[in-house]
Amino acid sequence: MSAGEIQVAINSDQDIVSARQKGRQMATELGFSSGDATLIATAISELARNIVAYAQKGQVTLKMVNGLNRRGISVVATDAGPGIPDIRQALRDGFSTSGSLGLGLPGVRRLMDEFEIISQPGRGTTVAVKKWRQ
Amino acid sequence: MEVPILKQGAVLIATFQAALSDADLNQLRMGLVQQVVKFRSRAVIVDVTAMDVMDSFASRTLREIAHMIRLRGAETVIVGIQPEVAFAMVQLGLTLEGVATALDLEEGLAYLNEKFKTAN
Numbered sequence: 001m002s003a004g005e006i007q008v009a010i011n012s013d014q015d016i017v018s019a020r021q022k023g024r025q026m027a028t029e030l031g032f033s034s035g036d037a038t039l040i041a042t043a044i045s046e047l048a049r050n051i052v053a054y055a056q057k058g059q060v061t062l063k064m065v066n067g068l069n070r071r072g073i074s075v076v077a078t079d080a081g082p083g084i085p086d087i088r089q090a091l092r093d094g095f096s097t098s099g100s101l102g103l104g105l106p107g108v109r110r111l112m113d114e115f116e117i118i119s120q121p122g123r124g125t126t127v128a129v130k131k132w133r134q
Numbered sequence: 135m136e137v138p139i140l141k142q143g144a145v146l147i148a149t150f151q152a153a154l155s156d157a158d159l160n161q162l163r164m165g166l167v168q169q170v171v172k173f174r175s176r177a178v179i180v181d182v183t184a185m186d187v188m189d190s191f192a193s194r195t196l197r198e199i200a201h202m203i204r205l206r207g208a209e210t211v212i213v214g215i216q217p218e219v220a221f222a223m224v225q226l227g228l229t230l231e232g233v234a235t236a237l238d239l240e241e242g243l244a245y246l247n248e249k250f251k252t253a254n
Contacts (some may be wrong), residue, residue, distance in 0.1 A: 020187055021153065036189065038218035042226060045189040049245035093227065104190050107226035 007063045007096055010049075010077075013079055016048040019060045019104055026062050030082035032133055040073060043111040047127055055081020055124065063131060072113070072132040077097040080124040137162045139169055144176040147239070153186045159195045167202050176208050176250065179242045183214030193228040200233040209249065210234065212243060213242040 003005045005121040006026060008019040018128045023044040026039040044060060051058035058079030084090050106129070112129040119125040137156055140147045146169055148162060168177055180196065182188070188196075200210035211234045215223075223229075236242040 018153050024186065025216065035218040037222060038216075039222050039225065040188045042189055042222040044228070049189060049191060077221050090227075104226065107190075107228070110210075110225045114227045 006066070008060045009057070009061055009064070010048050010051045010079075011057045013052060016045055017054060018050045020045040020076045023060075023062050023073070023075060025087075026064070027131075030064055030071060030073055030133065032073070032131070036131065036134065038075075039111045039128055040075070043129060043131075044077075045074065046074055046108050047129070050104065050127075051077060051079045051081070055079035067132060070132050072130050074128065074130045075112075076126065076128045078124065078126045083121040083123055084117075084119040085121050087117060090116075137165070139165055139173065141169070141173055141175070144174075145243070146170060146173065146175045147176045147177065147181065149181040150184045150248075152184055154192070156191055156195075159192060163195055163199050163202070166199055167206070170203055170206050170208050177246045178203050178208060178210045179246070180210065180212050180237065181214045181239055182212060182219075183216065183238070185216075185219060186215075188219050188223050188228065190226070190228060194229060196231055197230060200230075209246065211236050211242040212244055213238050234254065 006022055008015060008022055010019060020041040025040040027040045042062045048060055059074045063074045065072045091105050108129060112131045114130040116128045135152050136146050137150055137152065146166065148166060170178060195210055212220045212230060213236045215235060236244065236245050
């Protein structure tokens, strides 16, 4: 039961499925409930989807993390795409959610416990999220 | 992975067998709309029991399927959304507004029977 670190290259819609399946598997191995594993898999699906939609390619890194008396999973989605010009707007609900052009970032933030985003126009975007085991 | 579509009288039943890629979902949308026309179906049931994750693309595609089929004068029922998947959808802010849902295939068929009975 070694969780280690898994990198998934994201180049197509098939990779979205494979990234979220690997994430679910790692979450289950780390002892997350099946409900939490679904939340994590859904967040990974949205993050990988953003890569395919906005940057065409990138990668998702899944890693076990240890906190104070707790264990969790870290998901980092990185791309070298166009970047997000207005992060504040991208994090606002309604700009994203179920609409056709949304980034789904506020939703991903709600699914996970920690959320960080770094984006530079023209250089790419990195979204790092974590969820701790209950 | 292609989604098999079964014809059961005036109802088409599409059952997800595994996690679907965007391409699979697009193919399902085309296939269902074409078959509704071909068989003059009155209703479609999409069974998503085996679906691991319902993200923004999947829920948008299901909404689109239901709306297209309604334009053909037929009804769509989504059945089998798992509790965990429903929880994640709500957290993500996704809705299937205007689309009928039911617990499982049996309930979906019962819903349609009831609906057709009142319509006749």
